[in-house]
Amino acid sequence: MKDWKIFKKESEPHHDIERLPPAPSWRSFSSTKGEVTEEAKRGATFQIRDEEVELVNAALYLRRPLLVEGQPGTGKTSLAYAIAHQLQLGKVLRWNITTRSTLTEGLYSYDAVGRLQSIRKQDQDYQNLEGERGKTSHQTSDHQERHQLDDIGKYVRLGAVGTAFYQSQEKKPRVLLIDEIDKSDIDLPNNLLHIFEEGTFDIPELARIKKQQPVVTVFTSENEEVSIEEGRIACKAFPFVILTSNGERDFPPPFLRRCIRLTMPEPDPERLKKIVQAHFKEDKDILEKAKPIIEKYQESQKKGQLATDQLLNVIYLVTRSDFPEMDKDKLVTSLLQYLSNVL
Numbered sequence: 481m482k483d484w485k486i487f488k489k490e491s492e493p494h495h496d497i498e499r500l501p502p503a504p505s506w507r508s509f510s511s512t513k514g515e516v517t518e519e520a521k522r523g524a525t526f527q528i529r530d531e532e533v534e535l536v537n538a539a540l541y542l543r544r545p546l547l548v549e550g551q552p553g554t555g556k557t558s559l560a561y562a563i564a565h566q567l568q569l570g571k572v573l574r575w576n577i578t579t580r581s582t583l584t585e586g587l588y589s590y591d592a593v594g595r596l597q598s599i600r601k602q603d604q605d606y607q608n609l610e611g612e613r614g615k616t617s618h619q620t621s622d623h624q625e626r627h628q629l630d631d632i633g634k635y636v637r638l639g640a641v642g643t644a645f646y647q648s649q650e651k652k653p654r655v656l657l658i659d660e661i662d663k664s665d666i667d668l669p670n671n672l673l674h675i676f677e678e679g680t681f682d683i684p685e686l687a688r689i690k691k692q693q694p695v696v697t698v699f700t701s702e703n704e705e706v707s708i709e710e711g712r713i714a715c716k717a718f719p720f721v722i723l724t725s726n727g728e729r730d731f732p733p734p735f736l737r738r739c740i741r742l743t744m745p746e747p748d749p750e751r752l753k754k755i756v757q758a759h760f761k762e763d764k765d766i767l768e769k770a771k772p773i774i775e776k777y778q779e780s781q782k783k784g785q786l787a788t789d790q791l792l793n794v795i796y797l798v799t800r801s802d803f804p805e806m807d808k809d810k811l812v813t814s815l816l817q818y819l820s821n822v823l
């Protein structure tokens with residue numbers, strides 16, 4: 481039996497990468513039309529609890545954001561994919577929050593520098609050409625103004641929030657995932673309140689020219705061209721908004737008042753088994769094979785924080801029949817590292 485290792489101690493080049501088996505179900509990727517996407521797989525394998533069903537439906541009916549709180553690895557982001565998958569709401573629009581994220585970034589971006597450079601270049605080319613033809617400065621000025629108006633849409637791109645508001649059609653909203661909102665600047669949650677309450681926002685760069693150019697074609701975050709009228713975007717159906725939080729900070733009461741709150745607990749033994757079965761459904765004996773690993777995971781979970789995908793990683797590796805020579809105990813210990821910053 482060949483060694484299971486692809487990367488080895490030897491430094492000589494080899495072709496063992498060709499032996500790499502298909503990826504685990506939770507780590508497979510595909511961009512081929514007609515194939516099941518990673519998002520769809522993630523949504524289909526998510527194990528939904530009764531409390532999640534109740535609060536997701538409450539958020540749907542009330543058109544309120546769903547604030548999902550819990551430790552890393554408890555399935556907060558996977559819930560968004562499960563909703564989009566089951567309700568057939570298309571690809572999840574995702575905005576990953578950092579400490580530098582601003583509301584404008586989520587709504588749209590405007591490449592002013594790129595547009596200015598383009599205008600200067602094209603105007604210089606036009607002046608050179610028309611100078612040879614004897615055009616007047618008045619005619620050149622008219623051209624510059626028309627060009628600046630016609631060209632602006634190429635430099636406006638909607639963010640995830642802007643795209644969700646634009647594309648949420650009547651009775652069929654898009655799913656908007658605002659991931660790790662607790663990492664944001666202290667003002668961002670409150671800044672989102674007005675957008676969530678009104679369901680509309682303006683793009684100032686387009687609103688300023690609405691009389692001269694009432695309709696402007698711009699790009700969405702999914703690289704689709706859409707038409708914006710008078711510089712304003714208003715959703716017809718409020719997007720289904722999920723905000724996730726790892727509990728790293730508290731939120732102001734006005735923000736919490738406008739959200740439906742859901743806390744994701746650590747999965748209990750029964751739910752762990754269902755998760756394992758969902759991801760290894762082709763192996764009918766997977767629970768028997770994985771029983772000692774699940775028990776070790778549960779025991780380790782009592783001593784420190786672990787994520788569910790760590791368990792899946794271990795099961796994928798140590799239950800493979802073509803990996804006979806691995807030091808399984810050592811590998812299990814290495815993979816089940818606690819999610820704390822303790823050295």
